[in-house]
Amino acid sequence: MPLGEGDICSPFNDPNNDHIIGFGMSITDSDSVSAGRYHHVRYADMNIGSIASPLLLVHYVDNGDNTYSVAKTAGSQRDAIGLSTYSRSRTGSTLYVDFSLDVNNFPFSVGDTYDVFVRAEDFAGAVANWRNMGQLEIWNCQGVNISGKVYDVSYYYPDMVCGNLSDSDPNISGLPNTNILFDAVAGDDVSALTGVDGRYTAALRAGSSYRYTLTRSPFFNAIADLADVTAGDECLTGETAVFTVTEGPRGVIDFGMSSQRDPWIQVIGADLTAYTSITVDVPQTCVDNYGGGGECLPFISVSKLTRSAASIFSENSIVAARAGISSGQALAVGDPNNWRVIDANLWHRPGGSGYNYYVGLAGGTLPAGERIEGDVNLSAISGLSDGVVASGEEEVRLIHGNLAMDRNLTVAQGGIALLVVSGNITFDSNVTIAQGIFSADGNISIADGDDQLILSGIFVADADSDGAGSVINSRSLGIDDALTPAAVFIYRPDLAVAMLRGTTTQGIMEAEARWEEIRP
Amino acid sequence: MGRNQAVREFKIYKKMKNYNSKFKNNRGQIALIVLAIMAVALTTTVSVSQRVINDLRVSYQQQESAKAFLGAEAGMEEALRRLKSGEQISQIDTEQIAQSVGISEIVVNQPVTQGGGEEFNYPVTLEPGQTAVIWLRDHNSDGTLNESSGYNGENINFCWQTGAAVEVIYFYRSGANYSIRRFAFDTNETRRSSENHFSAPTMSSCADLSTGATLDLTAGTPLFLVARPFYQSTQVTVEGMSGQTIPVQGAELTSAGAVAQGATKIARKIRVFRGWSAPPSSFFQGLFSGTGVSGN
Numbered sequence: 001m002p003l004g005e006g007d008i009c010s011p012f013n014d015p016n017n018d019h020i021i022g023f024g025m026s027i028t029d030s031d032s033v034s035a036g037r038y039h040h041v042r043y044a045d046m047n048i049g050s051i052a053s054p055l056l057l058v059h060y061v062d063n064g065d066n067t068y069s070v071a072k073t074a075g076s077q078r079d080a081i082g083l084s085t086y087s088r089s090r091t092g093s094t095l096y097v098d099f100s101l102d103v104n105n106f107p108f109s110v111g112d113t114y115d116v117f118v119r120a121e122d123f124a125g126a127v128a129n130w131r132n133m134g135q136l137e138i139w140n141c142q143g144v145n146i147s148g149k150v151y152d153v154s155y156y157y158p159d160m161v162c163g164n165l166s167d168s169d170p171n172i173s174g175l176p177n178t179n180i181l182f183d184a185v186a187g188d189d190v191s192a193l194t195g196v197d198g199r200y201t202a203a204l205r206a207g208s209s210y211r212y213t214l215t216r217s218p219f220f221n222a223i224a225d226l227a228d229v230t231a232g233d234e235c236l237t238g239e240t241a242v243f244t245v246t247e248g249p250r251g252v253i254d255f256g257m258s259s260q261r262d263p264w265i266q267v268i269g270a271d272l273t274a275y276t277s278i279t280v281d282v283p284q285t286c287v288d289n290y291g292g293g294g295e296c297l298p299f300i301s302v303s304k305l306t307r308s309a310a311s312i313f314s315e316n317s318i319v320a321a322r323a324g325i326s327s328g329q330a331l332a333v334g335d336p337n338n339w340r341v342i343d344a345n346l347w348h349r350p351g352g353s354g355y356n357y358y359v360g361l362a363g364g365t366l367p368a369g370e371r372i373e374g375d376v377n378l379s380a381i382s383g384l385s386d387g388v389v390a391s392g393e394e395e396v397r398l399i400h401g402n403l404a405m406d407r408n409l410t411v412a413q414g415g416i417a418l419l420v421v422s423g424n425i426t427f428d429s430n431v432t433i434a435q436g437i438f439s440a441d442g443n444i445s446i447a448d449g450d451d452q453l454i455l456s457g458i459f460v461a462d463a464d465s466d467g468a469g470s471v472i473n474s475r476s477l478g479i480d481d482a483l484t485p486a487a488v489f490i491y492r493p494d495l496a497v498a499m500l501r502g503t504t505t506q507g508i509m510e511a512e513a514r515w516e517e518i519r520p
Numbered sequence: 521m522g523r524n525q526a527v528r529e530f531k532i533y534k535k536m537k538n539y540n541s542k543f544k545n546n547r548g549q550i551a552l553i554v555l556a557i558m559a560v561a562l563t564t565t566v567s568v569s570q571r572v573i574n575d576l577r578v579s580y581q582q583q584e585s586a587k588a589f590l591g592a593e594a595g596m597e598e599a600l601r602r603l604k605s606g607e608q609i610s611q612i613d614t615e616q617i618a619q620s621v622g623i624s625e626i627v628v629n630q631p632v633t634q635g636g637g638e639e640f641n642y643p644v645t646l647e648p649g650q651t652a653v654i655w656l657r658d659h660n661s662d663g664t665l666n667e668s669s670g671y672n673g674e675n676i677n678f679c680w681q682t683g684a685a686v687e688v689i690y691f692y693r694s695g696a697n698y699s700i701r702r703f704a705f706d707t708n709e710t711r712r713s714s715e716n717h718f719s720a721p722t723m724s725s726c727a728d729l730s731t732g733a734t735l736d737l738t739a740g741t742p743l744f745l746v747a748r749p750f751y752q753s754t755q756v757t758v759e760g761m762s763g764q765t766i767p768v769q770g771a772e773l774t775s776a777g778a779v780a781q782g783a784t785k786i787a788r789k790i791r792v793f794r795g796w797s798a799p800p801s802s803f804f805q806g807l808f809s810g811t812g813v814s815g816n
Contacts, residue, residue: 265813269700270806271687273649274813314700317806318687318716320649320750321813338717339704341685343750346649352810353800413696437803444809460802462810470811491806493691494698497743499799500665511770512653512795513600514644517589520776520787 261285263476263486264328267301269313270491274321275348275465281328285482290331296483300327301334305488313493322346354441354464355422358398361508370504375401375423378409389415389436396420396504403440404428411435411457416498418505424469427453437495442469446487449475453487457495581786584623584779589788591623591777596790599628599773603794606662609773618777624785625778631771634793639727639759640766643793647753648684651801654758656742658767659796667693667743673764674738678745679726682707684754685718688747689804694740701739707731711751727757734761746804770795 261283272278278300286296295306301319303311316334319325320341325333332338359371369382376399379385383395387407391414402423408431411417417436419425424442427434429449435456438444441464446453453475462469475486499505594617599609614626634643635655642652657670680686685706692699706718719733726732735745747756760766776789802808 267806271689271804272807272813273802273805274809274811276809276812278813280813314702317702318704323812337704339702341716341750343648345647345751347647348649348810353802357800413698439802458803458806458808460808460810461813463802465810467811469809471807471809471813473814489807491700493700496799496803497665497691497693497698499803500797506663506797509797509799511604511797512644512793514793515596516791518774518789518791520778520789 261481262328263473263481265471265473265487265489266297266299266485267317267319268305268488268490269303269311269315269317270301270489271317272301272319272489273346274470275346275462276321276470277323277325278319278321279326280330281326282330283482284329286484287329287331289483294483297335298329298331299333299335300325300330301339303336312490314491317491320346348465352441352463352465353460354439354466355398355400355420356464358420358439358508361510362398367504370396370398372397372399373401375404377404377406379407384409384417388412389417391415394498394502394504396502396508399423402426402442405431405434407431408433409435411492411495413494414498416495416502416505417457418499418508420463427455429475435492437499439463440469441466444469444471446473446475450477452477452480452484454490455487456490457492459489581781584781584786585788587621587623588777588779588786589790591618591621591626592775592788592790593777594621595626595628595775595777596773596792599631599775600792600794603631603771603773621777623777624780626775627778628775629773631773631794633768633771634795635766635769638763638765639757640769641728641757642747642755642769643772645753645755646747646749648750649748651746651748651804652756653795653798654745654747654756655767655769655796656737656744663797665743665796667741670767671737671742671760671764673742673760673762674736675734675761676737676742676745676764677723677726677732677759677761678703678735678747679723679729679732679757679759680705680747680749681754682730684752685711685716685750686747686754686756687750688735688745690735690737690739690745691743692737692740693743698743699740703733703735705733706750708751716750727759729755729757732757732759748801748804 262281264280264282266280280300282298282300286298288294289296290298290307295308297304297307299316301316303314303316305312316337316339318339318341319333320343322342322344324342325340327333333340372381378387381397384397387409389395389409389411391412393412393415395416396418397420399419399421401421403419403421403425405425405427407428409417410433419436419438421438421440421442423440424445425438425440426443426445426447429447431447431449431453432451433454433456437458439458439460441462444459444461459471461471473487477484477486499509595612595614598612598617601607602609602612609628609630612628614628618624618626634640640654642654644650644652646652655665655670656676658666660666678686678688685704685708688703688705690701690703692701704716704718705721706712706716707721709720712718712720721731721733723732723734724730745758749756758766770793772791772793774789774791776787778785778787807813
């Protein structure tokens, strides 16, 4: 239930007229005078200062919890000083009257104070005295006293109400000097509530919900003077009216909040090898979600996209590095097999298998169109500009420059796309799917973007092994980083096999050859 | 004055007489010393001369040997080029190559197929992280993979040397899909339990090597294995089971260069195992960085 848009100091935008600020009273008419089908209270009135327009929406609820609307009655305005609205109740029912302000049409002047009076009249004509309910004070540019549940939407629980919290929802971040005070919801784990004076300082605990209020002064000041409206207040002809005022007008909202996590990557069925170190900060939120039955997989290397998905191509793979492997809060490096190798002696191919390596293998046999000089975008490469490589199609490009993947690229099984780049390969922010074999002498960079990037195939950075170039991820999914990797690398065995069958790829593959001198 | 002169001459005469007398007494010793000095000088001269001559000879032989090796290399390069381009090795103009490097003879032998038996010893000792492709399918004459024939056994023994850990990636076809299955073994129990969590090998000896494991190939039609050792270098061997033979893995070529030296030759010889064409080792991994990987 988003409360509004824009600055909370502005009137609420309530096009559906479903935001209300309610005053209510319950009335018991004890004179037992029958009036046909109806008896008890004939109408209830409210006066708020000298407001001339009837703005109150009235309904009542019978003892069966059925809600009935009650139309405003013509002429209900009394003495041009306030508002009045008829209401009525059924026999045997207790009348509850909610004086609900249409918050989209406030006529009130900011900074003014209005007296609020209520009274009721029964069908016998008995009319209670006007009772002063207190004052409604309109503060200048103040926030509503908001309360509601806070959900850590790092965890997608079914009862989550609000989804993601953004600045434009209750605009908390737009309120200066706002502190959030938390109260634990009964039954929830409150152990995470730490901090000074109840101020929120700690990450919300998984699976818990919290109720909080803003310490800002409310839009409506407290108006109820319950001492003036108590049971037994005398009504004319002996009726008793009991007025109960809600505990101040207030906005109620449920918030979803999440601590920001660092983005992370994951490999699926793919060996991950680095000749220095591997650093992937798998967040604790993923661990908690996994432990709580969620879909997040808190490992660097897995065999499937989510916990409930089928394995892709193989079991998990080996994560290997020379210098070290850091996996953040991950439960293990890999799942289901925690295969990890730190080996300072990992073989390093002299000269690597970079752009010049393939140019050397290809010799002069590679068609001119498959050699590209200078920086290029995928959408500008003939044969690949549509972003689709069909089965049987073989697209090999040796690019002497940088490659910007400015659109998605899909490769059907039986097809192959091999892009060998002497510089960097960058996956732009709009790219969500990239399939094929990508080899860069420099970096493989992933630009920031809103959506997860699925990289299927084979990806090689610093292919020429000159020590310049690595895998750099800048993509962050914002709140979703808590539960899912920003980029996943899925191995495609069919691409390796397609290289063996391709005609062009045959020319740029090297046969294993071992030279050794033997006795003549 | 005349007398003084006479006295001086007499003294000189006496000194000379004494000297001549001593000299006559030591003549044998001096001769010996002279002879010794001459002998040492002669010996040194002869030794230095021999050394110089030897050095010259060795240097010459090394030079000729290097030329022979260069010739062998040139022959092998040409053979590999012809293999790649499909040209006949028998038509290599060895005389022309020999002349170009200044040697008398180059001999390039026809390729000898490797594999095709019950076991195949991969001819390269693999360094940690280096990969080897062991084919379980046959190859066509143009060097492409023939997916319709090859090893059809349900299992295969994979052998390596104690001390190393190995990853074996099994590529197979299931219907229209290509998939992989990974095996990982380590002979070192400490590493298995505290580091890599690989499996223990199941064989204490395997073919001619010291350890091994039986791989289950039943997931689909076997295509090839990719072996990658860790921690230390190792030889690897695959051993067919149930009478299945390992497909031909490639060919061995030899090339020799020789320089004639009278009736003898200075010869060098090179052997090359040339496997079927395969993607580079980094292509058997999903994400590979020559430096580091940072997820954020």
